[in-house]
Amino acid sequence: MAIMRMGYAHVRVTDMAEARQHYTQTLGLNEVAAVDNKVYFRGWDEWDHHSVVLEEGGVGVVKYGWKAQYAEDLAEIENNAQKFGASTERFSKGDNLEVGDGVRIFTPSGHVFEVYHDITSGQVDVGNVNPEAFPRDLRGIGAPALDHSLITTPDVALMEKFMKDVFGFWTAEQVATSLDDDAHKIGCWMTGSNQIHQLAFIEGPEAKLHHFAFRLEEGWEVNRAADLMSMDDVPIDVGPTRHGITRGKTVYFFDPAGNRNEVFAGGYLSFADRPTVTWTVDQLGKGIFYHARELNERFTTVLT
Missing domain, CATH: 3.10.180.10 (2,3-Dihydroxybiphenyl 1,2-Dioxygenase, domain 1)
Structure with missing residues (x-):
């Protein structure tokens, strides 16, 4: 499976x-x-x-x-x-x-x-034979692909068990109240491949979206993306910056409806036998925003 x-x-x-x-x-x-x-x-x-x-x-x-x-x-x-x-x-x-x-x-x-399993499929825009590195006619940020999403859940530990038992995912990183085995978890970053996370969830109300993210290849592309957002008057939430959790480079922003988007580059490879990284609550600011080391209120309260 x-x-x-x-x-x-x-x-x-x-x-x-x-x-x-x-x-x-x-x-x-x-x-x-x-x-x-x-x-x-x-x-x-x-x-x-x-x-x-x-x-x-x-x-x-x-x-x-x-x-x-x-x-x-x-x-x-x-x-x-x-x-x-x-x-x-x-x-x-x-x-x-x-x-x-x-x-x-x-x-x-x-x-x-x-x-x-089945979905109509074809090929990427640069083709499958002798492809170029990227299309010449990229628009805007030119996001290559959907990457991951972060949602909220009232019970992080229960949702983690669901992802493990049903999908066979493992926890790459987590936020907990302490390093004890029975510590209360307030966030998990989970994956079933070497992608550092495919789904993350934090403690919060049912059925809410925090953000969904698009993959970029290089860290400098995140900075360029933020420049383009300013050109297009797109509201930027946070960044460009780096995460402590996942080590990815990031900028968060909002679509016109108020749904939060992210562009994400980097991060390390995950494997099922790699030990789970734990962040304690007192270091959560650094875990989310490695440089500023603090969370803004909008980032923790705005959900759709």
Whole structure:
């Protein structure tokens, strides 16, 4: 069984025209389809049909898609979720644009996860034969791909157990009240691959989105991204800076609806046998923002 990656983030926005401008011209995603009140996007280095779905009407996350390595994985993941005690249901090919059959899981955090294997796929924008390093016609930031998301949950330890038992993920980094084995956890950064984190969650209300993030290759691209945000009058939340947790370079900003985005570069490789890194609560500011070593109120309170 293997969850390869977060396949898509499906998010609500208040004004589709403004959202299109932000995600295509500032972030540089490609619009690939528009059906009913939903618009679909992907980055230039993604080969599946889409990685972002925007739905007009509100704010916050609707659901996440997770791509399984094999079709046979769906039954095992469904069984794992039911053993855990999570509610599940099957969905059929066509219920989601260009996505095949799958399993819908209702998580302890109040979020909806959809697991699938089949999705319409092609090739990245530079092709699969003798490709160039990047497309010449990049727009704005030119984000290559969706990277990860951070959500909130009332019970961090329970959500961590869910991700371990159902998806086979492990905890790369965590924030706890102490170094004791029974310490209260207030945050986890988890992955099922050598990507440093695919999903993170912190203590907070059910079913809320903190941010969803796009991958960049180099740290200097994060600084360039912030410059482009200023050119486009995009509200910057924090950065550019570095995380202590994951060691990634980052800048946080808001889409026109108020959903928080991030562009993220670097971070170290994670493996299942690597010891979990623990940050204590008294060092949380440094863990989140390594240079400033303190959290701003907006970063900890603004959720959608």
